[in-house]
Amino acid sequence: MTAWTCATCGEAHSGLTMVFGPTAPDPWWLATDAEQADGELNADMCVLPGIDGTRHYFVRGHIEIPVLDDGVGTFVWSVWVSLSQASMSKQVAHWDDPARARLEPMFAWVCTRLPYEPTTSPMAARLHTREPGVVPWIELHPELDHPLVTEQLSGITMHRVAEINAELRDRR
Numbered sequence: 807m808t809a810w811t812c813a814t815c816g817e818a819h820s821g822l823t824m825v826f827g828p829t830a831p832d833p834w835w836l837a838t839d840a841e842q843a844d845g846e847l848n849a850d851m852c853v854l855p856g857i858d859g860t861r862h863y864f865v866r867g868h869i870e871i872p873v874l875d876d877g878v879g880t881f882v883w884s885v886w887v888s889l890s891q892a893s894m895s896k897q898v899a900h901w902d903d904p905a906r907a908r909l910e911p912m913f914a915w916v917c918t919r920l921p922y923e924p925t926t927s928p929m930a931a932r933l934h935t936r937e938p939g940v941v942p943w944i945e946l947h948p949e950l951d952h953p954l955v956t957e958q959l960s961g962i963t964m965h966r967v968a969e970i971n972a973e974l975r976d977r978r
């Protein structure tokens with residue numbers, strides 16, 4: 807295979823991570839030990855106690871951004887969104903349902919801060935359920951004036967993927 811050279815900067819970007827995301831929604835990191843003990847967290851779902859016996863429900867989904875360079879595919883932000891109790895009940899009831907991809911999209915709020923200005927939490931979105939075993943995809947509100955929305959709609963270059971990688975590496 808010949809070396810791939812970036813059309814933007816002329817360098818060869820290699821070994822880039824194409825999926826980034828935290829293992830819990832932002833409210834989980836802010837919750838007290840008691841709230842976490844009263845809540846629930848696994849790789850795909852999260853529940854936190856709210857006020858007056860209410861609960862907050864979160865699921866993990868993928869914001870998929872097409873990469874415009876040939877043969878590269880998709881860059882993914884793995885983020886958490888909050889759902890209403892009714893939507894969460896539907897998610898749980900249909901978790902193993904082979905036909906669950908036919909569920910209507912669900913209104914959701916992004917609850918993960920990504921490295922964008924302005925903040926990505928909260929951002930209005932819709933959760934699209936896919937086949938069992940496949941993480942749902944997240945459609946951002948297409949009319950929101952936000953750089954992440956523009957990227958989801960228009961795609962990004964590998965050069966931008968390299969920038970994101972460098973930025974997240976520096977944060978750690």
Ligand SMILES: [Zn+2]
Binds near residue numbers: 813965
């Ligand atoms: Zn480049």
